[in-house]
Amino acid sequence: xxxxxxxxxxxxxxxxxxxxxxxxxxxxxxxxxxxxxxxxxxxxxxxxxxxxxxxxxxxxxxxxxxxxxxxxxxxxxxxxxxxxxxxxxxxxxxxxxxxxxxxxxxxxx
Amino acid sequence: xxxxxxxxxxxxxxxxxxxxxxxxxxxxxxxxxxxxxxxxxxxxxxxxxxxxxxxxxxxxxxxxxxxxxxxxxxxxxxxxxxxxxxxxxxxxxxxxxxxxxxxxxxxxxxxxxxxxxxxxxxxxxxxxxxxxxxxxxxxxxxxxxxxxxxxxxxxxxxxxxxxxxxxxxxxxxxxxxxxxxxxxxxxxxxxxxxxxxxxxxxxxxxxxxxxxxxxxxxxxxxxxxxxxxxxxxxxxxxxxxxxxxxxxxxxxxxxxxxxxxxxxxxxxxxxxxxxxxxxxxxxxxxxxxxxxxxxxxxxxxxxxxxxxxxxxxxxxxxxxxxxxxxxxxxxxxxx
Ligand code: SF4
Ligand code: SF4
Ligand code: SF4
Numbered sequence: 001x002x003x004x005x006x007x008x009x010x011x012x013x014x015x016x017x018x019x020x021x022x023x024x025x026x027x028x029x030x031x032x033x034x035x036x037x038x039x040x041x042x043x044x045x046x047x048x049x050x051x052x053x054x055x056x057x058x059x060x061x062x063x064x065x066x067x068x069x070x071x072x073x074x075x076x077x078x079x080x081x082x083x084x085x086x087x088x089x090x091x092x093x094x095x096x097x098x099x100x101x102x103x104x105x106x107x108x109x
Numbered sequence: 110x111x112x113x114x115x116x117x118x119x120x121x122x123x124x125x126x127x128x129x130x131x132x133x134x135x136x137x138x139x140x141x142x143x144x145x146x147x148x149x150x151x152x153x154x155x156x157x158x159x160x161x162x163x164x165x166x167x168x169x170x171x172x173x174x175x176x177x178x179x180x181x182x183x184x185x186x187x188x189x190x191x192x193x194x195x196x197x198x199x200x201x202x203x204x205x206x207x208x209x210x211x212x213x214x215x216x217x218x219x220x221x222x223x224x225x226x227x228x229x230x231x232x233x234x235x236x237x238x239x240x241x242x243x244x245x246x247x248x249x250x251x252x253x254x255x256x257x258x259x260x261x262x263x264x265x266x267x268x269x270x271x272x273x274x275x276x277x278x279x280x281x282x283x284x285x286x287x288x289x290x291x292x293x294x295x296x297x298x299x300x301x302x303x304x305x306x307x308x309x310x311x312x313x314x315x316x317x318x319x320x321x322x323x324x325x326x327x328x329x330x331x332x333x334x335x336x337x338x339x340x341x342x343x344x345x346x347x348x349x350x351x352x353x354x355x356x357x358x359x360x361x362x363x364x365x366x367x368x369x370x371x372x373x374x375x376x377x378x379x380x381x382x383x384x385x386x387x388x389x390x391x392x393x394x395x396x397x398x399x400x401x402x403x404x405x406x407x408x409x410x411x412x413x414x415x416x417x418x419x420x421x422x423x424x425x426x427x428x429x430x431x432x433x434x435x436x437x438x439x440x441x442x443x444x
Binding site for chain 1: 352357
């Protein structure tokens with residue numbers, strides 16, 4: 001089969017009309033204070049895993065809240081549950097619990 | 110010296126200035142272009158961050174003005190300044206020993222941001238429309254339905270080179286948070302999204318209200334400016350933005366899109382500057398003498414400012430300037 005050098009790109013847009021928000025809602029029920037995240041990035045900045053790999057914890061939990069779960073479950077495996085992120089969060093979010101609950105609610109994905 | 114003080118504009122700053130001047134022995138006269146005192150606040154329902162009804166601020170001011178026997182000229186539109194006061198439309202001159210300009214701001218005309226379809230699509234509204242609906246006691250989509258999804262867009266007409274506005278209107282972030290909460294109270298099952306570039310919570314209790322909006326009212330805050338809106342076949346509004354926090358485009362359909370419109374300098378400012386030897390700042394508001402000790406002075410003898418004529422301000426700040434200007438005018442008049 002000759003290759004013609006073109007392919008079809010998957011749409012990258014987050015579509016809030018079609019995304020399944022149920023896992024996101026379950027996560028926010030378990031850790032309601034995550035709703036107060038102001039995306040300061042403190043958690044990501046302090047995260048050892050994030051400094052050594054492409055793991056970005058802030059981005060991961062924001063994606064989950066938008067109903068985007070692809071790759072998040074695997075990404076969360078990079079977390080070592082050290083809890084450093086929780087020490088710096090200015091909104092007092094139990095970020096370590098966020099990690100665990102994301103794994104739990106995304107178990108099916 | 111003439112104890113009469115000409116106050117241009119009968120909004121909260123003008124009314125407060127008149128009351129404070131009267132207490133100091135001056136004879137203020139308020140020139141108000143509308144038929145009633147109150148300025149922009151007449152169209153507002155409740156005030157941030159405490160949800161205080163606007164009437165609780167307006168009524169005591171109006172009653173105070175009536176009780177003090179302060180002269181009020183309604184339907185009196187000021188065309189320009191004269192040597193010692195103001196010239197009304199029709200040519201009448203009202204003069205005194207000093208003039209206080211409290212003519213406020215103009216609301217940004219959302220139709221200018223055509224890409225959001227205000228005045229074109231059925232379900233695009235402004236924060237001013239929403240206050241009117243709250244006052245009427247009924248919020249509904251153009252089709253008469255209960256909105257299940259509402260998006261607010263911050264910074265419409267502010268911080269936007271495309272409309273010639275570099276400034277931040279300051280009070281609209283908290284207005285957007287307040288209205289989002291009020292909508293959620295009216296429609297508890299509705300999903301509400303606020304699209305923002307920055308969240309600027311400058312006043313006491315504002316950041317706390319923002320936090321409550323997130324935690325208790327489940328308002329979703331998405332950092333990204335909506336780039337365009339379009340009407341769907343069933344009359345809803347499809348919006349596109351970037352969710353800049355994850356670096357991906359985002360799209361969704363909403364039942365109502367509310368544009369959080371900003372403040373611009375008053376349309377009379379250029380005429381005031383030309384006739385009174387005053388300066389209009391680059392942002393379109395009047396330029397006070399300086400930002401500190403002379404913030405209610407114009408730099409011209411006998412001409413003063415109070416309220417949003419010089420910059421976006423909240424109600425409390427405008428009220429304070431009413432008192433501050435009275436002190437400055439009284440010492441100028443030797444009272
Ligand atoms: S608990 Fe996980 S996400 Fe938090 S700092 Fe440690 S490795 Fe990073
Ligand atoms: S430190 Fe807290 S507030 Fe900041 S991004 Fe992380 S979870 Fe959000
Ligand atoms: S207060 Fe908020 S919405 Fe208003 S112009 Fe400033 S940043 Fe934009």
